[in-house]
Amino acid sequence: MSTVEAPEDTEVGEEEALAGLRRQAQHLIAELTGPVRRIRLRSGPTVLEIEWHPETVTRADVPSSPVMVDAPPVPGSPAASAPPAAPGRAAVRAPIVGTFYRSPEPGASPFVAVGDLVRPGQAVAIVEAMKLMNEVTADRAGRVVAILVEDGQSVEYDQPLVELDPA
Numbered sequence: 001m002s003t004v005e006a007p008e009d010t011e012v013g014e015e016e017a018l019a020g021l022r023r024q025a026q027h028l029i030a031e032l033t034g035p036v037r038r039i040r041l042r043s044g045p046t047v048l049e050i051e052w053h054p055e056t057v058t059r060a061d062v063p064s065s066p067v068m069v070d071a072p073p074v075p076g077s078p079a080a081s082a083p084p085a086a087p088g089r090a091a092v093r094a095p096i097v098g099t100f101y102r103s104p105e106p107g108a109s110p111f112v113a114v115g116d117l118v119r120p121g122q123a124v125a126i127v128e129a130m131k132l133m134n135e136v137t138a139d140r141a142g143r144v145v146a147i148l149v150e151d152g153q154s155v156e157y158d159q160p161l162v163e164l165d166p167a
Helices: 014-031
Strands: 002-005 038-043 046-051 090-093 098-101 123-129 132-137 142-147 160-166
Touching: 014 038, 014 046, 123 160
Parallel strands: 002 038
Antiparallel strands: 038 046, 090 160, 098 123, 123 132, 142 160
8 A cells, every 4th residue: 555645735625635635646647667556645635546456457557447435335336237249249447436428528419329339438428527528438338238327326436337249
């Protein structure tokens, strides 16, 4: 576990401190060369702790999407009750708990629509978590056959968002 302590500043509001800690976490993760299991950052009374679960890691050198330690999945949540993808189809899943958006900003065209071809690494949606916009990308090529979540709907970690037919 890595622990980084930011200088204490009683003038900084809790929300500003949390935003600063998120920026520090992103910067720290980008600089690390090995796998990350847990990070804990503190600024005064504000603490941000992120943990990756080893069973979800797909590559040894890259951590899977983080899960906030203080936000465990709720039994009966959409992620727990979501059906698996149809045979031969793949699902693009939520990398984090948050709010699902099909477009980069209100009024903009959606990232993808049913029938679109996507390539690996292409953005298909965003999930907003703690005022941060997290891009959701396809991990494989395919044709979008279904958008499984309504725009603005809350999603859980690992919940299927977009269903793809292999291309």
